Amino acid sequence: MVLPFFKDLTEIAGVEAVVLFDNQNNIIDSWTIPKYNPTVFSEIGETFLHVFGLIEYLSYDMEEIVIPFDRGLVYTRTQPEFYLLVIARLSVDVPLVRLAVNVAMEAFRSNRKVRKMLKKLGGQKFYQIKSITLDDVEKIMLENILEDNNAS
Amino acid sequence: MLPERFRIHEDMIFKLSHQRSPSEVKLKSMEWAIVTQLNGEKTVAQIGEILSLNPDETRSMFTRLMEVGLLELVNVPERNPFVPDEIFDEIEYQLTYFLGPVAGIIVDDTLTELKRNRKNMEKKQLAFLVELLTLEISSVEKRYEFQKRMLNKIKGIV
Numbered sequence: 001m002v003l004p005f006f007k008d009l010t011e012i013a014g015v016e017a018v019v020l021f022d023n024q025n026n027i028i029d030s031w032t033i034p035k036y037n038p039t040v041f042s043e044i045g046e047t048f049l050h051v052f053g054l055i056e057y058l059s060y061d062m063e064e065i066v067i068p069f070d071r072g073l074v075y076t077r078t079q080p081e082f083y084l085l086v087i088a089r090l091s092v093d094v095p096l097v098r099l100a101v102n103v104a105m106e107a108f109r110s111n112r113k114v115r116k117m118l119k120k121l122g123g124q125k126f127y128q129i130k131s132i133t134l135d136d137v138e139k140i141m142l143e144n145i146l147e148d149n150n151a152s
Numbered sequence: 153m154l155p156e157r158f159r160i161h162e163d164m165i166f167k168l169s170h171q172r173s174p175s176e177v178k179l180k181s182m183e184w185a186i187v188t189q190l191n192g193e194k195t196v197a198q199i200g201e202i203l204s205l206n207p208d209e210t211r212s213m214f215t216r217l218m219e220v221g222l223l224e225l226v227n228v229p230e231r232n233p234f235v236p237d238e239i240f241d242e243i244e245y246q247l248t249y250f251l252g253p254v255a256g257i258i259v260d261d262t263l264t265e266l267k268r269n270r271k272n273m274e275k276k277q278l279a280f281l282v283e284l285l286t287l288e289i290s291s292v293e294k295r296y297e298f299q300k301r302m303l304n305k306i307k308g309i310v
Binding site: 070 | 193198278279280
């Protein structure tokens with residue numbers, strides 16, 4: 001599913017992995033360069049599920065997050081039924097990644113089979129955040145954010 | 153004037169040389185900081201950004217590290233990093249389809265905002281230019297169509 005729709009994205013210099021997650025943090029499909037260890041995907045995916053879940057709950061108008069790390073970069077894009085994660089080298093051309101994702105996402109969403117599959121996926125991301133996966137600081141931050149949101 | 157082998161470009165990538173250890177050389181603290189950032193993946197510009205150095209400081213420190221033999225070049229920047237002229241004709245043609253005859257002016261205005269022109273636009277900025285031009289199109293469907301056409305044109309160039 002990644003390759004037929006996101007081929008242009010996988011061909012961008014520096015892109016090393018493309019992963020599609022459903023809102024339960026299950027991997028729908030993935031593509032990686034050879035010698036890449038895919039076992040880390042769920043852990044990374046869960047972090048972004050938390051972030052996107054909160055963004056969704058707070059109704060923030062934000063669908064993309066790019067975070068550079070010491071040895072690479074993570075580009076993520078959320079959609080109502082799923083989210084996409086791209087792992088790349090720091091040297092990757094981020095606007096080109098965004099352009100390729102924009103184009104691929106449109107084709108992906110308008111495909112008949114995909115639309116059928118997306119109908120089966122569901123569940124809001126926020127309600128998939130398991131408190132057991134949060135540390136104490138994250139729990140306090142989450143409580144504070146929700147309190148502020150409720151107060152306003 | 154530095155010899156070409158010592159000239160540092162912002163998209164060069166270095167790793168620590170096996171020929172010499174940093175402990176053999178007297179380094180300033182910021183030069184040490186650069187040494188710790190070398191991993192064969194980060195460009196000179198990225199390391200400068202991480203360490204909050206301006207381009208001149210970054211270049212001079214990399215030049216010094218190069219001179220004392222601590223750096224090994226991993227990649228050489230492209231000889232011609234500029235976008236070929238004809239791609240702008242294509243961008244203008246496609247944009248005219250969506251925006252009408254003002255497309256050429258919008259392309260040139262956007263290039264000016266980027267402090268570039270049709271002769272000195274670097275390939276690595278091309279996708280960003282397309283992104284900025286896309287914002288000029290109000291219809292979501294037309295934006296998608298423009299991006300799709302542009303991606304097909306530029307993916308072989310950048």
